[in-house]
Amino acid sequence: MTKAWGLTSEHLLRELAPQVLGAITRRFRDFASAEDAVQEAMIAAFTQWPQAGIPDNPRGWLIQVASRRMADQARSEIARRERETTVAREAESVTPMLDIDVDMDPHDTLILLFMCCHPALSSSSAIALTLRAVGGLTTAEIANAFLVPEATMAQRISRAKQSIQNSGVPFRLPLPEERTQRLPAVLHVLYLIFNEGYASSIGVHLQRLDLAREAIRLTRNAKALLPDNAEIAGLLALMLLTDARRAARTGPDEELIPLDQQDRRLWDRAEIAEGLELLTPALSKGPVGLYQLQAAIAAVHDEAERAEDTDWPQILALYELLKRVSPGPMVTLNHAIAAAMVHGADQGLQLLKALDADARFADHYRLAAVRAHLLEKMGDYEAAIKHYRVAAAQTTSIPEQNYLMAQAARLAGH
Amino acid sequence: MKYILMMNTMKAGQGVLNWQQKELQAHIAFMMNLNKDLREAGELVSAEGLSFPDQARLVRAGKNGVPVTDGVFPESKEFLAGYWIVDVDSPERAYAIAARVSAAPGPGGAPLNIKIKVRPIMSGPPPEMP
Numbered sequence: 001m002t003k004a005w006g007l008t009s010e011h012l013l014r015e016l017a018p019q020v021l022g023a024i025t026r027r028f029r030d031f032a033s034a035e036d037a038v039q040e041a042m043i044a045a046f047t048q049w050p051q052a053g054i055p056d057n058p059r060g061w062l063i064q065v066a067s068r069r070m071a072d073q074a075r076s077e078i079a080r081r082e083r084e085t086t087v088a089r090e091a092e093s094v095t096p097m098l099d100i101d102v103d104m105d106p107h108d109t110l111i112l113l114f115m116c117c118h119p120a121l122s123s124s125s126a127i128a129l130t131l132r133a134v135g136g137l138t139t140a141e142i143a144n145a146f147l148v149p150e151a152t153m154a155q156r157i158s159r160a161k162q163s164i165q166n167s168g169v170p171f172r173l174p175l176p177e178e179r180t181q182r183l184p185a186v187l188h189v190l191y192l193i194f195n196e197g198y199a200s201s202i203g204v205h206l207q208r209l210d211l212a213r214e215a216i217r218l219t220r221n222a223k224a225l226l227p228d229n230a231e232i233a234g235l236l237a238l239m240l241l242t243d244a245r246r247a248a249r250t251g252p253d254e255e256l257i258p259l260d261q262q263d264r265r266l267w268d269r270a271e272i273a274e275g276l277e278l279l280t281p282a283l284s285k286g287p288v289g290l291y292q293l294q295a296a297i298a299a300v301h302d303e304a305e306r307a308e309d310t311d312w313p314q315i316l317a318l319y320e321l322l323k324r325v326s327p328g329p330m331v332t333l334n335h336a337i338a339a340a341m342v343h344g345a346d347q348g349l350q351l352l353k354a355l356d357a358d359a360r361f362a363d364h365y366r367l368a369a370v371r372a373h374l375l376e377k378m379g380d381y382e383a384a385i386k387h388y389r390v391a392a393a394q395t396t397s398i399p400e401q402n403y404l405m406a407q408a409a410r411l412a413g414h
Numbered sequence: 415m416k417y418i419l420m421m422n423t424m425k426a427g428q429g430v431l432n433w434q435q436k437e438l439q440a441h442i443a444f445m446m447n448l449n450k451d452l453r454e455a456g457e458l459v460s461a462e463g464l465s466f467p468d469q470a471r472l473v474r475a476g477k478n479g480v481p482v483t484d485g486v487f488p489e490s491k492e493f494l495a496g497y498w499i500v501d502v503d504s505p506e507r508a509y510a511i512a513a514r515v516s517a518a519p520g521p522g523g524a525p526l527n528i529k530i531k532v533r534p535i536m537s538g539p540p541p542e543m544p
Contacts (some may be wrong), residue, residue: 123503124456124503128456148501149460152457152501154456159456200537396535396536
């Protein structure tokens with residue numbers, strides 16, 4: 001007996017991936033090979049289930065196919081491809097194993113998340129491995145999302161696993177103390193996946209895998225596993241409160257529309273409501289962290305019916321808190337914008353001066369862009385044009401560059 | 415973040431065509447090794463070598479968009495010989511790869527120390543506008 005393949009089936013399959021990987025890793029005590037085997041089982045399922053239907057025990061099916069693969073490990077990419085074809089054929093004869101669910105450990109997804117976001121990894125490696133091992137995505141999908149060749153992405157993932165193997169980290173949940181210490185790295189990786197997705201979700205890249213939604217899904221799962229952690233709730237709220245504005249942030253020609261000019265009727269009310277619902281209890285739970293504060297700022301924006309209704313004094317107060325919790329040039333910059341909105345552009349410009357001394361940030365386009373914006377508010381159009389042009393030359397984003405050049409051209413036409 | 419590493423060489427005839435076979439082989443092996451390492455590091459997006467400048471044509475639109483081509487330009491001093499596109503974690507890493515490319519062996523096996531132009535590739539916008 002099988003069920004038909006439907007829209008939710010793909011989702012189900014992805015949710016099963018970390019569970020199956022947990023079972024295989026514990027059974028064979030080899031995370032790196034288990035991860036390859038599960039990837040192959042996933043590809044076999046993606047190939048067969050849409051035609052043959054979903055097996056009665058999909059988890060058992062995947063575990064069995066992956067277990068078989070474990071016997072025959074591959075080293076080269078070519079061998080891997082050949083095997084995938086074989087698996088697809090072999091898998092047709094798989095019979096469900098009924099005792100398979102004894103392998104289930106509810107912590108598996110969490111263990112894997114900590115493992116893939118290991119501090120020994122660079123962020124790009126951690127992102128790729130997390131998407132594959134925890135997110136259940138295929139290498140091809142991840143490669144496509146980051147616009148790199150599949151072989152390159154496969155190598156990146158395999159190197160990441162090698163680093164984890166070399167670090168000798170055991171396959172178990174980190175102890176509570178270690179968990180607290182390592183959670184920020186996990187949250188950072190999830191945040192980066194979201195950012196990558198949100199940033200690329202316009203124009204030519206629309207057909208790419210929706211990484212922002214994947215990040216929300218993974219963070220939602222992490223929150224379910226660590227329900228008492230206020231920062232995970234804060235991160236999920238931040239993602240939802242930001243993603244809610246997605247439809248309003250670009251115009252018909254894919255041009256960027258800044259927050260104060262967006263058509264707020266296009267904002268996703270359901271996402272905003274969910275974000276707010278998550279945030280309120282999180283803020284009352286112990287020390288307020290970086291993500292909760294950013295989510296709180298996003299919430300203040302989202303709650304304003306019109307741009308001019310924005311409660312800037314509250315945003316300024318939140319940035320002052322953020323400066324203490326997580327100081328950095330980007331926070332200083334945003335703090336200066338909030339200060340300008342509350343106390344006037346000249347005060348904002350004063351605060352920006354602190355960033356000129358920061359060698360790593362002095363050439364950042366955002367500094368020039370904000371300075372241009374504040375100079376324009378002061379009525380100094382000539383200086384504003386100059387800084388808009390500097391910012392346009394410094395950015396590596398095409399939509400951002402178009403926006404900045406348009407601002408300079410608008411003022412030049414005055 | 416992605417970077418393009420562009421290798422410019424002097425125009426044809428002045429360089430590689432006059433090398434000895436051993437020198438050529440060493441140079442090619444060096445490049446193959448480099449590409450293999452970049453691929454294995456999960457950093458290589460693409461790498462291409464370009465044809466000799468004799469094959470280059472300048473094209474512009476003529477009447478009704480019909481292509482008008484122009485031939486070789488002897489006054490050009492430098493030509494793009496090849497490029498790499500890499501996806502790396504930091505600009506420093508892109509510079510390190512460029513330095514390795516630059517040290518490719520030439521005549522007598524000595525490093526060429528070719529100038530490599532490194533430029534960031536434009537990407538998507540950051541998450542939010544100010």
